[in-house]
Amino acid sequence: MPRANEPGRTVSSRLWDLLFAFDPNNTELSLADLARRTGMPHATARRLTLELVEAGALERTSDNRFAIGLRLWRLGTLAPRAETLRSAAQPFMEDLYTALRQHVQLAVLQGDHAVIIERLSAVNAVGLTSQVGGLLPLHCSGVGKVLLSHSSPAFIDEVLAGRLQRFTPKTIVEPAELRRELASCRSTGTVVVKEELSEGAESVATRIVDGRGKVVAALSVVVAAGSIKLQAAVPSLVASGLGLSRSLGWRPGIPIRTS
Known part of the structure; x- marks a missing residue:
């Protein structure tokens, strides 16, 4: 794909580049930030940013920086997969x-990461x-391992063959050990993660299954x-997790499948 400042890019693709320059760690960006993160010339970034x-x-x-607008945020809340799951999961x-009075979080698979939706x-x-x-x-991560373990064998192979970053001294990065853990998670539906992503934080996660037996999300508790x-x-x-799965149509006897 051409870089943002190369010919051949459509206007719409450059607009998406500007929007996707924002992330949870960069919720406000200056015009210079946007030009740098997208690779656009300053004048192009300015013109398209003002259009947005x-x-x-x-x-x-x-302070003359930019943030995602309320109109776009409202549009994002209409995403059916996330909103249906969030609404169903809320009482559970x-x-x-x-x-437990701890962190309780819900996540879904997005590309090669888990994204927290609640x-x-x-x-x-x-x-x-x-x-x-x-x-x-x-x-x-707890939710990540649940989602990965119920993915297709080809996707698991792809993830484990890639760069497995070591976030703490306890992060498991050996593919053979991870495969054993993923197999156990597929069998039990749960996984325990101790200080692998953040020192001082542990989690336990379980799968959320829909009426077709597909694992559509992971639910976890994170504690000190x-x-x-x-x-x-x-x-x-x-x-x-079972209660939420039932609310999505799953019943005992429906086999749980991988993607």
Whole structure:
């Protein structure tokens, strides 16, 4: 694909480049930031950014930076997969949060990452670097491992053959060990992750299944390392996962399949 400043790029593709320059860690960007992150000439970035502001897709902040506009945010809330899951999951997540008073989060597969589509968090819960809308690696997060384990063998091979980043000393990056863990997750529907993504944070995650037996999401609880016994949280988490799966049409006897 040509770079943003090369001929052959359509106007619409350059507009998308500007919008996708924003992410959970960069919610406000200057014009210089946008030009640098997209590779566009400054004049082109300025002209297209102002068009997005006029359309309501971007908004100008008080310090002359830019952020995603309310009109675009409202459009994003109409995404059927995320909104259906979020609505169905809300009562189950609230029950888990009430019982455990920790982070409770829901994630789906997006490309080669897990994306968080909902989270409930206690004020004193362990600090996390990711936010709602943020991406998590598949090989070392609880929700990521659940989603990866129920993906196709070809996709698993692709992920494990790639660069497996070591985020902490406890991150598992050996493909053979990860394959064993993924096989166990497919069998049990749950996985426990201890300080692999963030030091001081542990999680337990379970699968969410729809009426066709397809794993469509993962539900997890994230706690401060050593604050509770994770195995004690498994029954409540699994019960919530089964309840949410039933609300999506799954019933016992429907075989759980991989993508």
